[in-house]
Amino acid sequence: MIRNxxxxxxxxxxAMTSVVQFAEAQLPIFDSHVHLHNGEESLQEFxxxxxxxxxxxxxxxxxxxxxxxxxxxxxxxxxxxxxxxxIALAGNHPTVMPIGTVHPYDGRAAIKELERIAAKGIxxxxxxxxxxxxxxxxxxxLKLVQRAGELGVxxxxxxxxxxxxxxxxxxxxxxNAPNTKFIFAHLGGLNFRFWNILKPIRTAENLFGxxxxxxxxxxxxxxxxxxxxxxxxxxxxxxxxxxxxxxxDYPQYSLEQNFRALxxxxxxxxxxxxxxxxxxxxxxxxx
Numbered sequence: 001m002i003r004n005x006x007x008x009x010x011x012x013x014x015a016m017t018s019v020v021q022f023a024e025a026q027l028p029i030f031d032s033h034v035h036l037h038n039g040e041e042s043l044q045e046f047x048x049x050x051x052x053x054x055x056x057x058x059x060x061x062x063x064x065x066x067x068x069x070x071x072x073x074x075x076x077x078x079x080x081x082x083x084x085x086x087i088a089l090a091g092n093h094p095t096v097m098p099i100g101t102v103h104p105y106d107g108r109a110a111i112k113e114l115e116r117i118a119a120k121g122i123x124x125x126x127x128x129x130x131x132x133x134x135x136x137x138x139x140x141x142l143k144l145v146q147r148a149g150e151l152g153v154x155x156x157x158x159x160x161x162x163x164x165x166x167x168x169x170x171x172x173x174x175x176n177a178p179n180t181k182f183i184f185a186h187l188g189g190l191n192f193r194f195w196n197i198l199k200p201i202r203t204a205e206n207l208f209g210x211x212x213x214x215x216x217x218x219x220x221x222x223x224x225x226x227x228x229x230x231x232x233x234x235x236x237x238x239x240x241x242x243x244x245x246x247x248x249d250y251p252q253y254s255l256e257q258n259f260r261a262l263x264x265x266x267x268x269x270x271x272x273x274x275x276x277x278x279x280x281x282x283x284x285x286x287x
Contacts, residue, residue, distance in 0.1 A: 027273050028058035030280035031255050033156075033185060033217040033247025035066040039089055043096070046250055053256035058277060059286065061156075061247070062086060063099040063126045070131045073105040076113065083117050097284060099124040099156065104134050104141040111147055118151040123284055124183070126156040129163055136169040142176055149180030154283065159184035159214070161191040168194070171212075178209035181283070183245065187214040192223075192235050199238040213283060214239060216275070217247030217258060224261035233265055241271045245280050 036042040043062070050057050064086040065071040071079050083100040090098040100117040102110040104127060114125060125148050129136050136157070145155045159170055167188050174182050188195050201208045216236070223232040236244055246262060248255040262272060280286060 027277045028056045029246060029255070029259060030059050030061075030277050030284075030286065031057060031248050031250070031258075032061040032183070032215050032245040032280055034060045034062045034250045035252075036062045036064060036086070036089070037066055037251070039064070039085060042251070043089065043093065046255075049250075049254050049256065053254070053259075055255060055259060057095070057255070059095040059097055059280075061097045061099050061124060061280075061284070062090070063101065063156075065101050065126070066128075066131065070133075071101050071103060072132060073103040073134070075103075076106055076109045079103065079106075080113060080116075083113070083122070087117070087120055087122070097124070098122060099126045101126050101128075101132075102144070103127075103132055104138065104144045107140060110140075110144055114144065114147060114153065115151065118148075118153050122153060124154045124156050128158045129166070129169075130158060130160075136173050142173065145173065145177045145180050145182075149177055154181045154183060156183040156185060156215075158186065160186040160189040160218075162189070167191060171197070174212050175208070178211055181211050181213065183213045183215055183283075185215050185217060185247065186219045186249075187216050187235070187239070187244070189219060190222075192219065192232060196235055196238045198240070210243075212239075213243045213245065213279075215245040215247035216262070217249040218253050220246075220265070221253055221257045221261040224264045229265065233267060236265075236267070236271075236275075241267075241274050242279055242282075244275050245283070246275050246277075 034046060064082045071082065079102055086098040086100065090096040100122040102113045102125065104110055134141060148155050157170060159166060161167060170184055223229055246258060248258050262275060
């Protein structure tokens with residue numbers, strides 16, 4: 001009788017675990033890094049790719065600038081128009097979370113535009129040191145990101161290590177703006193190993209504010225199956241799986257490429273579920 005009870009208990013526990021794992025596997029995807037250079041046309045192309053790949057996408061973080069449209073300094077009217085365009089597009093597509101931009105070197109005009117778009121519901125500000133040609137060490141950048149933190153706006157910055165000292169400068173920026181939440185895109189590119197510094201930094205009292213997040217757009221496709229795949233997974237765990245988001249970097253890479261690459265990584269199903277959707281849900285306050 002005891003043996004039968006034990007068997008029943010073990011079967012029930014196994015069945016419940018299987019149900020939980022199945023439910024995790026069915027979680028939708030949030031793509032946190034999508035460039036819609038041509039607005040509605042780009043969105044339709046993205047959605048066609050997703051449909052063809054049979055992916056369940058709950059939403060996307062969409063930005064308008066990039067490619068030939070760099071949102072350079074001294075062009076505040078162009079930046080305002082671009083921000084209004086992505087906000088309007090999101091108004092017609094509930095799955096689109098609009099991401100705005102400004103140029104830090106526009107000074108007070110940049111701050112005013114940040115305040116304006118925050119009032120319109122923008123949750124994320126994307127700024128790109130390489131394409132927008134600014135130095136993250138500049139005092140105007142710090143002032144901008146600190147104001148973003150006061151407004152509750154998350155700052156998304158490129159971290160592909162295209163520029164010398166990229167990760168080091170972003171790390172110091174985050175330390176100097178502890179009340180601002182950051183997402184560093186591409187998790188350091190091929191210099192991802194730098195970010196393992198976060199594990200020992202967490203042991204330093206009153207230094208690190210746990211305000212750094214990452215997306216693994218593009219790089220997960222590059223590094224899955226590579227000779228350094230194990231180190232990449234090690235880095236994801238050292239920075240904290242709960243701080244890592246899935247993104248595509250569309251149109252340079254498709255969401256399917258990034259999703260399939262994530263699935264190939266030797267992470268647990270729970271870790272993958274967090275990266276696919278759960279972490280974005282918490283960070284962006286998704287419904």
